[in-house]
Amino acid sequence: MKMLSSQTLGGNVSASPVAGPATLTDETMPLxxxxxxxxxxxxxxxxxxxxxxxxxxxxxxxxxTPKYTATSTIEISRESDKVTNFQGVEREASVADQEFYQTQYGLLQSRSLSERVAAQLRLIDDPEFFELFGVSQDKPAFQQTNGRYPASGRAARQRVAGEVLLKNLSIDPTRLSRLVDIRFTSPDADFSARVANAWAENFIKTNLERKIQATSYGRDLLQRQLAEYKNRLDQSQRQLVAYASAQQIINLPSQTSGDNRATSERSIVADDLAALNAALSQATADRIQAEARYQQVGRSGASTEALRNVAINNLRQRRAELAAEYQQLMTRFEPGYPAAQAIQSQINQLDRSIAREEGRVTNSLQADYREAVERERALQAKVNQLKSSFLDLRRRSIQYNIYQQEVDTNRALYDGLLQRFKEIGVAGGVGVNNVAVVDPADVPQRPSSxxxxxxxxxxxxxxxxxxxxxxxxxxxxDEAIADPAEVERRLGLPLLGSVPKVEGATPKEALLDRKSELVDAYLAVQTNLAFTTQHGVPRSFAVTSTRPAEGKSTTALALATTLARAHRRVILVDGDMRSPSVHHLGGVDHDRGLSNFLSGQDDISSLTFEMRELGLTAMSAGPIPPNAAELLTGNRLSLLIERLLETYDHVVIDSPPVMGLADAPLIASRVEGVIYAVESHGIRATLVKTALGRLASANARIVGGVLTKFEPRKANYGYGYEYGYGYGRDRRADAA
Structure with missing residues (x-):
């Protein structure tokens, strides 16, 4: 049957003897x-x-109270616009300097700025302002005299006014930009706009004042340093001049050449040495040249100057002409010919003239050579003398150079400070700010809160x-058992099934209707019960609960009925000898029953009665004994179960509740298994655990639990579980 399959899904999920289909527990169910x-x-x-x-x-x-928020937007630049190339003393932030903006945001929320705004708007002496924001006026600074605050408490009121403004102010930088929103919230829209605008204006003023103040401080500091370095420079110069006078160190001033190159300061000795050394080099060159010309005359007999001499060349040309004429005469006449002798005499005269001229040139070259040698010696001696003087000057100039370096250092520092002082003076007077108002605050038309x-x-x-x-x-x-999954999670019991709450009919009437939800539920319990032992449903088992009225008797009757309908021989024994109930279902009294057998009567057939409508045999509890626990302590109950199993396939005992009684543990120890009934939303889990502990101490084998009187909608059972399948019939028609 489909309903049976549905009920089977509600069976056990633990690793218990019950081998039914698995269901979701809290451990396996998604969170x-x-x-x-x-x-x-x-x-x-x-x-x-x-x-x-x-x-x-x-x-x-x-x-x-409605509140209004006014917003003023300002732009904070990393660097102010440059009117001049001069910079102030205050350090400018670099492009990647995020600390600059964080500092600006902190300055926007500073106490000094808030108190400045309060003073500018005249809020310090305004009672309406303090009443508007609910400021307590119990302090002496707020005690009015003739409608005015005392002047002695002005500082305290200014501090309180600043705190009130800061509490209602918010600074919101716009991401990835240089824009900052200044928001002020108050119950007065016009007042919010005035405070937001005043805040932006005063921030710009304070920012500019800080720059001017820093520049002024730097100018004063530089002025003091200028006076100090001026004294140092004067002192070092006087020291340098005094030492130069004492050591007779005379230096020529620096000069600028034609190509605009400035020469350094030099001493007279060094300048003379350089000039004489250049002259010596030239004299040496002249001497070498004169010597070369003189030596050339000695080797060849004729010098270059003689060959270039005009007079000598003219004489030689005349001699050549006469020599030519003489040779012509010799072709016709003898050497003694008078004309030939006259020509020869002229030639001889010319030779003597040429020799005299060449001697004169040679003597001139020799004189030039000697003069060059003497001049070179004189210059060499002077240079050697100046070298000694220069070396002595170098030794005396060591301390002079130290004094000169000190003078140069002091002059450089003084010139740098003087230039910086002039730049600060210009930059301090410009007054350029790096903060500007982008959008002034308007009076809000609608409340922000x-x-x-x-x-x-x-x-x-x-x-x-x-x-x-x-x-x-x-x-x-909540310790109540709400749904079937909690039977295993909280109690540790294998779940055999859940039984719906029966309304409008008795349990017996519901069992007689084989299509009822109750029958379907117990069929599922019987199906799961068949997996608890190797031979199927336990041959003898007891049904118990923690306390009365949890549905244990109905469970015992229903399981006996379902087993009987499965063509099993079943006997239902009423084991609750303190509050018997089975005899009511059979329409008999309990004059004879279990207590009779336990007290010694052996005729079992006389103690039972038939329940033909349900197809089973039953045994009532019998007369109520004075002490039921004493009857159960013997072996008569075990004997009864053995004898009943000779005739019947299953013995079902309706056991009394566990709590407060010893009967249930005694019965549980005699049967093959115990089925524990738990009322849904009817009992606390701690009580059930205590009762289960008592059964465990009695060595009882609890095969599983049954959740009785279960209402799926009330428990919100997450299985989509509903019992009323209907079997294709209209319930309203059946009800009719």
Whole structure:
């Protein structure tokens, strides 16, 4: 049957003797699904929390005073616009210097700026301002005299006014930009706009004042340093001049050449040495040249100067002409010819003239050579003398150079400070700021708070959070067994099945209707019970519970009925001799029954009666004994079970409750297994655990648990479980 299959899915999930199909437990179920189950189970608490928070939020919103927020936008640049190339003393931030902006945001929220705004807007002596923001006026500084505050408490009121302004101010930088929003919130729209604009203006003024103050401080510091370095420079110069006079060190001043190159300062000795050394080099060159010309005359007999001499060349040309004429005469005449002799005489005269001229040239070259040698010696001696003087000057100039370096250093420092002093003077007078107002604050037309929709959304969210917390708290403190999964999770019992709560009919009437939900549920229990032992359903088992009225008698009767309908011979024994109930189902009295056999009567057939409608045999509890536990301590119950199993396939004992009685543990120790009935939403898990502990101490074998009186909708059982399948018929038609 389909309904039987559905019920079988609600069986055991643990590694127990019950080998039924698996179901979801809290350990295997997804976490989100567990929370959803808790939310559905505690939905009324969550709804109540949400409704309460929404009502509270609505009331608070309606009672809140409207507030207006005015916004002024400013731009903070990393560097101010350069009117001049001069810089002030204050350090400018680099492009990557994020500390600069964080510093500016901190300055925008400084106490000094807030007190300055309060003073500018004359809020310190304004009672309406303090009343507008609910400032307590119990302090002496706020005690009015003739409608005015005392002047002695002005400082205290200024501090309080600054704190009030800061409390209602917010600085919101725009991401990835240099824009900053200054927002001020108050119950007065016009006042909010005035404060936001005054805040931006005073921030610009204070920023400029800090720069001017830093520049002024730097100028004063530089002025003091200038006077100090001026004294140092004068002292070092006097020291240098005094030492030069004492050591007779005379240096020529630096000069600028034609190519605009400045020569350094030099001494006279060094200058003379350089000049004489250059002259010596030239004299040496002249001497070498004269010597070369003189030596050339000695080797060849004729010098270059003689060959270039005009007079000698003219004489030689005349001699050549006469020599030519003489040779012509010799061709015709003898050497003694008078004309030839006359020509020869002229030639001889010319030779003597040429020799005299060449001798004169040679003597001139020799004189030039000697003069060059003498001049070179004189210059060499003078240079050697100047070298000695220069070396002596070098030794005396060591301390002079030290004094000169000190003078140069002091002069460089003084010139640098003087230049910086002039630049600061110009930069301090320019007054350029790096903060500018982009959008001044306008008077807000609508209140910024309270916002009904946002407050309601926040109330709903707070209600959900509170409801979830309440639901989780209730879930933790609630010990009732809510759904079948908790039988195994909380009690550690294998779940045999869950039985719905029967309304509008007695359990017997529900069992007689084979299509009822109760029959379907117990068929599922019987199916799972068949997996608890190797031979199927235990031949003898007892049904018990923690306390009365949990459905154990109905469970015993229903299991006996389902077994009987499965063509098994079944006997139902009423083991509750203190409060018997089986005889009511059979329509008999309990004059004869279990207590009779336990007290010694052996005729079992006389102690039983037939329940033909259900197809089983039953044994009532018998007369109520004075002490039922004493009857159960012997071996008569075990004997009864053995004798009944000779005739019947299964012995089902309706056991009394466990708590407060010793009967149930005694019966449980005699049967093959115990089925434990747990009422859904009817008993605490701690009581059930205590009762199970008592059974365990009696060595009872608990084969599983049955959740009775289960209402799926009330428990929000997460299996999509409903019992009323209907078998294709209209329930309303059946009811009719």
């Amino acid at each position: 989100l699904r567990q929370y959803l189950r808790i939310a559905m189970r505690r939905r009324y608490a969550i709804i109540a929390a949400v409704v309460g928070c929404v009502l509270l939020g609505l009331i608070i919103t309606l009672l809140m 309270p916002r009904l929709l946002i407050n309601l959304a926040a109330s709903i969210l707070a209600g959900l959070v509170l409801g979830a917390a309440i639901a989780l708290a209730l879930e933790q403190i």
